[in-house]
Each structure stands twice: as structure tokens, then as C-alpha cells.
Amino acid sequence: MLGRLTTSLAPRLSPRLGACRAFSAGTDLFNPTEEHVQLRDMLRSFVEAEVEPQATEYNRAEKFNMPLFKKLGDLGLLGITVPEEYGGSGMDAVAAVIAHEELSSSDPAFCLSYLAHSMLFVNNLAQNGNEAQLQKYLPDVCSGACIGGMGMSEPGVGTDVLSMKTTAAKSADGSHYVLNGAKMWITNGAVSDTELGDRFLIYARTEGETGSPSGVSLFLVEKGFEGFKLGQKIMDKCGMRASMTAELVFEDVVVPAENLVGGEGGAVMCMMRNLEIERLVLAAMSLGIARRSLLVMSEYAQERVAFGHPLAHFGQMQRHISESYAEYMAGRSYVYNVAANLKLDSAGNRVDSDGVKLFCGDMGKRVADRAMQVLGGNGYVGEYNVERLWRDAKLLEIGGGTNESHHKNITRDLGKNPEQLRRL
Ligand SMILES: Cc1cc2nc3c(=O)[nH]c(=O)nc-3n(C[C@H](O)[C@H](O)[C@H](O)COP(=O)(O)OP(=O)(O)OC[C@H]3O[C@@H](n4cnc5c(N)ncnc54)[C@H](O)[C@@H]3O)c2cc1C
Numbered sequence: 467m468l469g470r471l472t473t474s475l476a477p478r479l480s481p482r483l484g485a486c487r488a489f490s491a492g493t494d495l496f497n498p499t500e501e502h503v504q505l506r507d508m509l510r511s512f513v514e515a516e517v518e519p520q521a522t523e524y525n526r527a528e529k530f531n532m533p534l535f536k537k538l539g540d541l542g543l544l545g546i547t548v549p550e551e552y553g554g555s556g557m558d559a560v561a562a563v564i565a566h567e568e569l570s571s572s573d574p575a576f577c578l579s580y581l582a583h584s585m586l587f588v589n590n591l592a593q594n595g596n597e598a599q600l601q602k603y604l605p606d607v608c609s610g611a612c613i614g615g616m617g618m619s620e621p622g623v624g625t626d627v628l629s630m631k632t633t634a635a636k637s638a639d640g641s642h643y644v645l646n647g648a649k650m651w652i653t654n655g656a657v658s659d660t661e662l663g664d665r666f667l668i669y670a671r672t673e674g675e676t677g678s679p680s681g682v683s684l685f686l687v688e689k690g691f692e693g694f695k696l697g698q699k700i701m702d703k704c705g706m707r708a709s710m711t712a713e714l715v716f717e718d719v720v721v722p723a724e725n726l727v728g729g730e731g732g733a734v735m736c737m738m739r740n741l742e743i744e745r746l747v748l749a750a751m752s753l754g755i756a757r758r759s760l761l762v763m764s765e766y767a768q769e770r771v772a773f774g775h776p777l778a779h780f781g782q783m784q785r786h787i788s789e790s791y792a793e794y795m796a797g798r799s800y801v802y803n804v805a806a807n808l809k810l811d812s813a814g815n816r817v818d819s820d821g822v823k824l825f826c827g828d829m830g831k832r833v834a835d836r837a838m839q840v841l842g843g844n845g846y847v848g849e850y851n852v853e854r855l856w857r858d859a860k861l862l863e864i865g866g867g868t869n870e871s872h873h874k875n876i877t878r879d880l881g882k883n884p885e886q887l888r889r890l
Contacts, residue, residue: 495802509568521573524708539610544584548592552600553608559808563750570754574858575708582653587614593811594728594736612664617649625871628677634670645719655712656699662689672730684733686725693719705857742819748866749801749822752830755855756794759837786836797826817879824872831859
């Protein structure tokens, strides 16, 4: 029966099937163009020569490696998704994913600072700012002359972000806004123990009830604006210790009206657009952690001998390695597939940007955990790096949206749009 059906349909389907085969044979999902291949090669060389040698030292010292960060500007990575006319490299979401996977395979904390700068500030502004704002602010952040970050979370508000308390009151003549409040957990909020980062996109309430999307606006705030201060530099984090995290305080900060991004009350659209790429590249960071952990455990299991055999001989060790590989490849395929279809200038991929982060956050932590298990005592100390990767991996279940927020969003969005599932 199956044979007959296949035969009878064959003449109608064959031309299209032929085209599909030609497409899939020539396409590398993870490096779809020659530019992506070159980008990955360049990053691998840079990571090996410059990122890897400093990762353990900066993690231990809880210090941000500013000189190394500035080199990312020389390589064109800080404005990776920004048009060339503003100093960027004009690449796409796949390129952003490659950069985060490669940097994170060595130093996730350094990569987190890169993410906050290149995605949360630079890409956010590039997609949501007006022409004058792009011309004024983008060149210095693309070159690395200025370090950027983004403030959404507050001391009392994280997941429930629309309940933010920071306010921006418009002056009577409309020439400026006055910001009051505080932002918490801001990556690149500080660049040293005492120094603020340089440029920030800050979400604040301009009007309306707490919890109302129409009352939230986005502002460009610079170090040096009077009343803008470093509250506290947050020390002793579980992981991501070489990335600076800080509280930012706003006391009657005067922000010129031309620094309003995306129109008054328009910040939720800016937030949605940027959260999609943020979650995608956070998932890519988990891929980097998983790939490195897999490499370490696989090599170790070949070399270390117990009971007269390499560890790789034992079924329980094989399970750690094989399941890690399969889960890494599943996550990697999901991430690069979503990246290939993600449009940076619009929102509309929320289910899958939540989906990749939900899957990969957990996967990265699990694979790092298995690597520690395969290495035994050697996994529990710094030499093989997997304990650092394991600590760093935990953040990816919290930052940029907790696992529980992804459960909530995905279930709500699929419930609202059941067609999405029928179309799969
Ligand atoms: C190292 C680091 C860097 C960060 N960088 C930045 C940054 O650059 N910019 C920025 O704006 N923020 C940043 N954050 C903040 C981060 O995004 C928040 O920590 C995160 O969104 C969670 O918010 P919260 O910590 O306030 O937790 P809460 O929102 O208080 O959540 C606590 C727990 O309650 C759960 N919960 C809350 N609501 C629900 C619900 N409805 N249903 C079920 N469970 C729920 C959560 O999932 C979580 O498990 C960073 C955080 C860290 C730790």
C-alpha cells in the first residue's frame, strides 16, 4: 500500500522534492554563508589567543577586562548587527549567535558583558532609536570608546517588569524629563569598583497606572548626567564574576527630551523586539558552555583510567557524554533555526525566543554538571574550568527572563494562537 501510494504521488512531488534536496545538501545551518564561516574562524582564533588565557584570572579577581573588551570593537564585534554607516558590521541574528556561542565557550562572563553592550544597548538603540540618536550614540559604542548597558529590572521588580517604579516626569515646557528611582542587577552598570558604565538605555514610567504597558518609556542616559550615580557594585556572585553587575540610582536626573527613544509610552514595543534577540543570544551562551563542557568530559574520559579501562569504557560515563552531545545538538539546531528566521527590526518570534532559552539554559547547566561528574574531584576545582562554566550556566535560567517566565509566556502564546501548533 505504501509502495503504491509513493509511486502514484511520485510524478507530482518529485520536482519540488528535488529542490528541497538541493537546498538541504548545500546548507550548513550553523554557518549559512561564507561570511558566517569567516566570522566563526576569526572568533575561534581570537578566543584561543586572547580570551582563554585571561578567563580564570578575571573570574577569581571579579574584575572586568576592559582592554580586552575594547579589542572586540577593533574586530567589528561590538556593533555586529548595526549598519556600517554607524560604525557597525551590518550582520544578522545568526552572526550574533555565532559570536555569543564562541565567546561563551571560553569565558561566559566576558560574553555576558558583550551581550549587555552589543545587544541590550547597541542593537536595542539601532532598532528603536531615531536618526539623530543613531548618529550621535552608535559610533562610540560600536568602536568601544564607550561601554553600554540596559536597565529594566529594579530592586523590587524583575519578572513583573511592567510594575516598575522608576519614573520620568516631563517638564512643563516639554524640553526634558526628570528621572527618579533605581535599577538593579545592571550588567556593565559599573566597569570598576567605583566607576559607572558610559551609556544606558533606561526604562521608566512616564504616566499611567503601575502595570500598564502604555505608561513605560525608554531613555538614553549618560554617565555624567547630574544625579545619575552608581548605587552598589554587586559582588560575590555565584558565577559571571568577571562581568560587572551594579545598582544604578537616579536622583532628579535631567534627561533631554531628544533622548526619549521610541516615543512616549512606546517602550514596550522596544522591549519586546529586544527581548527576542536577548533570549536567543543567551541561549547561544548556553550552547558555548555545553560545547566546551562536552569537549572537556569527552577528552578526559578517554585519558583517565579506572579499573584497567579508560572512563569512556563504562556505560554510565557513556551516558553522560552521549546524552550531552545529543542535547547540545538539539539545542544548537533549535537556536540556529530560530536565528535564521529572526527579524531584528520587528517582534513576532516570542514563543521560540522563549523556547530556545528555556531549553538551552537548562541544557547548558546539565551538561556542565555532567562534565563535573565525569571529571570527579578534578571537576570540582578550577583547573579544567568546568566548575566555572557550571556556576556561570546557572544565570541563564534567571537573567533575561526566568525559566518560570518562559513557561508562562509560551503557554499563554500557544493558547492565544493554536494555529501556530497546527501549522508545524
Ligand atoms: C548577573 C545578572 C545580570 C543581570 N543583568 C541585567 C541587566 O543588564 N539589565 C536588567 O534589566 N536586568 C538584569 N538582570 C536581572 C534579571 O533579568 C532578573 O534577575 C530576572 O528577570 C528575575 O527577576 P528577579 O531577580 O527580580 O526575580 P523575581 O521576579 O522576584 O522572581 C523570583 C522567583 O519568582 C518566580 N516568579 C515570579 N513571578 C512568577 C509567576 N508569575 N509565576 C511563577 N513564578 C514566578 C521567578 O520565576 C523566580 O523564580 C540581571 C540579573 C543577574 C543576576
